[in-house]
Amino acid sequence: MPAVNPAAAATVPTLGREESRVIWLLLAAAFVAILNETTMGVAIPHLIDDLGITALAAQWLTTAFMLTMAVVIPITGFLLRRFTTRTMYVAAMGLFSAGTLVAFLAPGFPVLLVARIVQASGTAIMMPLLMTTLMTVVPAAIRGRMMGRVSIVMSLAPAIGPTLAGALLGAFEWRWIFGVVLPIAVVALVVGARWIHNLGETTRAPIDVLSVILSALGFGGLVFGLSQLGGGGHGTSAEAAAATATSNATLVAALAVGVISLGLFGWRQVLLQRKDDALLDLRVFRSANFSLSIAQMAIMSMAFFGAITVVPLYLQRVLEVNPLVTGLVVLPGALAMGLAGPVIGRIYDRWGTTVLLVPGAVITTAMLWFYTTFTAHTPVLLIAVAQTVLSFGLALSFTPLFTASLGSLQPRFYSYGSAVLGTVQQVAGAAGIALMFGVMSAASAAAAAGGAGEIAAEAAGTQAAFFVAAILALPLLVGAFLIRKPADQPMGAPVAH
Secondary structure, three states: OOOOOHHHHHOOOOOOHHHHHHHHHHHHHHHHHHHHHOOHHHHHHHHHHHHOOOHHHHHHHHHHHHHHHHHHHHHHHHHHHHOOHHHHHHHHHHHHHHHHHHHHHOOOHHHHHHHHHHHHHHHHHHHHHHHHHHHHHOOHHHHHHHHHHHHHHHHHHHHHHHHHHHHHHHHOOOOHHHHHHHHHHHHHHHHHHHHOOOOOOOOOOOOOHHHHHHHHHHHHHHHHHHHOOOOOOOOOHHHHHHHHHHHHHHHHHHHHHHHHHHHHHHHHHHHHHHHOOOOOOHHHHHOHHHHHHHHHHHHHHHHHHHHHHHHHHHHHHOOOOOHHHHHHHHHHHHHHHHHHHHHHHHHHHHHOOHHHHHHHHHHHHHHHHHHOOOOOOOOHHHHHHHHHHHHHHHHHHHHHHHHHHHHOOOHHHHHHHHHHHHHHHHHHHHHHHHHHHHHHHHHHHHHHHOOOOHHHHHHHHHHHHHHHHHHHOOOHHHHHHHOOOOOOOOOOOOOOO
């Protein structure tokens, strides 16, 4: 176990009143944005009926949101250096509030889809803005506990979102999901515009349009291609074969565009960063600690988003419990994950990464292997306990990874590091969901073709999905020993690479 720094333990730095107020406003705004993002899954069945649209069309309300996030987040590294804190906050919450208002008033599906894209544009700016501001104003010795507060936002909002949406849909029409969020967003916009002051310095570098286009094609192509994984058809054999062929062709084309565009994007950034004009400065990867933390975060994100997506489907399709029970099963884990965040942050500040990452990796990997034993007869209570333990394992990892990754960079690279972190989470989350869905669908279809009943086939698909996730999680056990807490630096001092 790393030795305690006596000087750090004796004198714990604190935030000034103004900086603390800015952080709390950003946390509140991020909470509202993520809360909104997680309500749509529950609302989609209602939208299909109320708007008279197909399930494929309704899914675009989620897909378009993810695509917009994937396109906008990589650009935020440049934007956060080019514009002031207040400007970016007003832009983020202004876009989010405008999109929420349009969604609330939307007369039909096309307008609602546009509203979701506008909402996503604001949401994509908010998390990198929060991370960059936190790294800029918070002393290194207390960053862990502040990142713990970020963990609360990232854990509680997804837990409360579906429950809130279910309660609202039980009493009102779908548009009130946005109606409840709208006044909160407007208040956050007005208060933030009045109270948030500019922090840090800005640059006057011009934006490179070609980089923006390549970034949009690259990250957008990857996320869209991944969203097509497992998107085979249903119905008659001919219809299913045709739909599967179309989905596979779209997947290959989108991934090809994404990979080629990302290659060209990376090449372009290497050229531009020689003059400090890069849209996303790739010199952040010169830090081995940052690169290892990002890789660990990618695997964790795949496990987290894949699990919180597959487990509810398993509960409803295999164990045939209602949505309320499903929400109650996953809620304790999300609450435990959020409430543990500040405590984990304090442990990080005092003891470093190993004491958290190693048990976190062991718990996460062990629970994913345990998930492979789920059958059509697994008790719901056991699943709730397992989900809670898995969430705690993830909580032990997320806060130190956030803090150690960005803390490994020079201060002038914080905005780019935050953009990379957000992009990796978005793409890895999409990959985790797509991979788990694809494996689950293929295994279920194979089991059904072998004569298994519908529930047994779904159970076989769930087991296969978690088996793949458990194998992918094995590198976490190695990475946990390699990542280190960066040495505490004075504010503004460069961090060694």
